[in-house]
Amino acid sequence: MLLSKFRITLFIQFVFAISAFSQLNVNTYILEARKDISDKNYFEAIQKLDVCIEVYPGKHEAYFYRGICKYYLKDNLGAEQDLNNAISIYNTLLYDSYHYRSLVKYRLGDYEGAISDINHVIAVQGNDPQLYMERAFYKLSNQNFTDVISDCNAALRMNYFSENIYMCKGMAENALNKFDSASINYNMALKLNSGDEDLYIRIGMNDASMEKYNEAIEQYNHALKIDSASTLAYYNRAEANLKLNNDKSALEDYNMVITYDPMNALAYFNRGVMESNKNDYTNAIADFDKVLLLNPKNVQAWLNRAKLKYQTKDYNGSLTDYNKAIDLYPYLVEAYYDRAQLKEALHDNAGAKADYKMGNAIGELSRSGDGHQRANDSTNLMHLMALNSDFNNEDQKLSDTTHIDLMPLFYVTLKNNHSKSECIPLLFKKSHQEYRNFCLTNRKIQLVDSLKDSSSNILNENIKGNSGEILLQKAVQKTNMQLFNAAIKDYDKIIEQDTGYAIAYFARGIDICKEIEMTGESDNNEQDTYINKTYRVVNDPANDKYKKAFADFSKIIQIEPDFAFAYYDRAYVKYKLHDLNGAIDDYNNAILLNPDFAEAYYNRGLLLFCLNNKIDACVDFSKAGELGLTEAYLIIKLYCTEVTK
Numbered sequence: 001m002l003l004s005k006f007r008i009t010l011f012i013q014f015v016f017a018i019s020a021f022s023q024l025n026v027n028t029y030i031l032e033a034r035k036d037i038s039d040k041n042y043f044e045a046i047q048k049l050d051v052c053i054e055v056y057p058g059k060h061e062a063y064f065y066r067g068i069c070k071y072y073l074k075d076n077l078g079a080e081q082d083l084n085n086a087i088s089i090y091n092t093l094l095y096d097s098y099h100y101r102s103l104v105k106y107r108l109g110d111y112e113g114a115i116s117d118i119n120h121v122i123a124v125q126g127n128d129p130q131l132y133m134e135r136a137f138y139k140l141s142n143q144n145f146t147d148v149i150s151d152c153n154a155a156l157r158m159n160y161f162s163e164n165i166y167m168c169k170g171m172a173e174n175a176l177n178k179f180d181s182a183s184i185n186y187n188m189a190l191k192l193n194s195g196d197e198d199l200y201i202r203i204g205m206n207d208a209s210m211e212k213y214n215e216a217i218e219q220y221n222h223a224l225k226i227d228s229a230s231t232l233a234y235y236n237r238a239e240a241n242l243k244l245n246n247d248k249s250a251l252e253d254y255n256m257v258i259t260y261d262p263m264n265a266l267a268y269f270n271r272g273v274m275e276s277n278k279n280d281y282t283n284a285i286a287d288f289d290k291v292l293l294l295n296p297k298n299v300q301a302w303l304n305r306a307k308l309k310y311q312t313k314d315y316n317g318s319l320t321d322y323n324k325a326i327d328l329y330p331y332l333v334e335a336y337y338d339r340a341q342l343k344e345a346l347h348d349n350a351g352a353k354a355d356y357k358m359g360n361a362i363g364e365l366s367r368s369g370d371g372h373q374r375a376n377d378s379t380n381l382m383h384l385m386a387l388n389s390d391f392n393n394e395d396q397k398l399s400d401t402t403h404i405d406l407m408p409l410f411y412v413t414l415k416n417n418h419s420k421s422e423c424i425p426l427l428f429k430k431s432h433q434e435y436r437n438f439c440l441t442n443r444k445i446q447l448v449d450s451l452k453d454s455s456s457n458i459l460n461e462n463i464k465g466n467s468g469e470i471l472l473q474k475a476v477q478k479t480n481m482q483l484f485n486a487a488i489k490d491y492d493k494i495i496e497q498d499t500g501y502a503i504a505y506f507a508r509g510i511d512i513c514k515e516i517e518m519t520g521e522s523d524n525n526e527q528d529t530y531i532n533k534t535y536r537v538v539n540d541p542a543n544d545k546y547k548k549a550f551a552d553f554s555k556i557i558q559i560e561p562d563f564a565f566a567y568y569d570r571a572y573v574k575y576k577l578h579d580l581n582g583a584i585d586d587y588n589n590a591i592l593l594n595p596d597f598a599e600a601y602y603n604r605g606l607l608l609f610c611l612n613n614k615i616d617a618c619v620d621f622s623k624a625g626e627l628g629l630t631e632a633y634l635i636i637k638l639y640c641t642e643v644t645k
Helices: 024-038 042-055 060-072 076-089 095-107 111-124 129-141 145-157 163-175 179-192 197-209 213-226 231-243 247-260 265-277 281-294 299-311 315-328 333-345 349-368 378-384 417-422 468-480 484-497 502-519 543-559 564-576 580-593 598-610 614-626 631-639
Strands: 402-404 411-414 424-428 433-441 529-531
Touching: 024 042, 024 060, 042 060, 060 076, 060 095, 076 095, 076 631, 095 111, 095 129, 111 129, 129 145, 129 163, 145 163, 163 179, 163 197, 179 197, 197 213, 197 231, 213 231, 231 247, 231 265, 247 265, 265 281, 265 299, 281 299, 299 315, 299 333, 315 333, 333 349, 411 468, 411 502, 424 502, 433 468, 468 484, 468 502, 484 502, 502 543, 502 564, 543 564, 564 580, 564 598, 580 598, 598 614, 598 631, 614 631
Parallel strands: none
Antiparallel strands: 402 529, 411 433, 424 433
């Protein structure tokens, strides 16, 4: 979005004068977190702030800083919640909380909320012209075009001359059909930054609005000299070429859009229309197939594909598509008439008669102007669904690297009353054995006091009794205290005594992974998952240890083939070993064994995204969200709008 053209400065200086905390460790963590934020180490800052909030949940500063971290990490939902907490705890001081929350709401499409929040800031800091510029962009997205111009003028009166001010004002004037004024403002912006391809595109679009299509094409050419991969420039140039009847050039431009943005439904749609006009029905149908894969609620695509299938004598396929179009939009007159003709070809005379009757009835409603059941013919519908060339790429492009963690490993812990909702009974189906004192979790839990007080006994290697069950309990306690190496030695002893002791293999594999992460043995200092077109493979010295964990998880699968959590954890190890397809196979098995395994859907979705299978990935995120994994909705917000809208 255009707002991403300028960055909002962190207001760290404003909140340096914080009152001292009553607990020294909280104060220290806050100071260290602020230093991490200044260094853009947002994940490290969040870890420290999590501790602060857990120890002292009433401190607004911790929520505020964590909200800032999440904002810059594009965790918009999490940022909004933290800033809500900061404001509710201490409403009168932190206007920066309102400021950041306005930015978050803007990202989430809550433009009214963004405007309301920034109004709070402007009421106190009304001499800051940048605030008016931000509010102007919010109002632009909310289509308050007259107010946009007022805010831009307010910033200009404060001698705040910025390309973004002139661009924003020009966009509002263009929307109000003030094309000459828009042109003046765009050119003012261009004087301040002649290397911004978006400005040339805006000038071209403004020229196109005045039917100056040759001039518009020249502007798009300028933009493409700066950025040869600008899908916005190619798309708009295609439209201008169509107006000039340069069909060949338009088709080439749509091809370029699809080359650089293979998820662009608009380009597939328009290319399909051009192909159908050339009677190239096979390729046109293929393009409408892609449109409907990306946007299954596009009524016009269903209608167009139905017409094409009729032309190719695929009558059953055509009937299915007409049915779908009418199901999505019951007042589509043209679809009823076309379907009636199709039914005549299928010798369904009664059905054809019923469709003609329905088409006539809806046509009468349309002509009568009934406000409650206003019908639209295909021309009106096409107007409602106009292909808008003024589209923007997401702030976060697929080619950018974004860090999102996999849902963590499931591990063995002791049952206690504090973690009932997070504790999954440990049951092995093959042996019908349930470990009554143990359960599984992948969430942070609070250990019972008796466990905390027994650390000296846990560390005592002179364990009374030699049974596997006693040794297992000691090992699990050590795991929960993050004494992974000591726990691994206990699991070694258990397996040495009983090579079929399944739970020991499972727990040992987990501890090997946790020890790697705790000691930082991996060279890969980035976050776990890369949502990217490509996956960067690195030489990781931890690979040998991960292979040992892989062997342990494989062993438990051999002993207990119905244990879904073993497949889930092994998938994590395969990912660490850069075997993404193998990891997906294991998540498939985990889901097959446990169809309600939310974390498995989530992680599989991330890996599918790594492999550029965006549609299936978003289906998995949706399923994870339905099963209660709220983190999935953040991913959907950020990356699935192109597929679902």
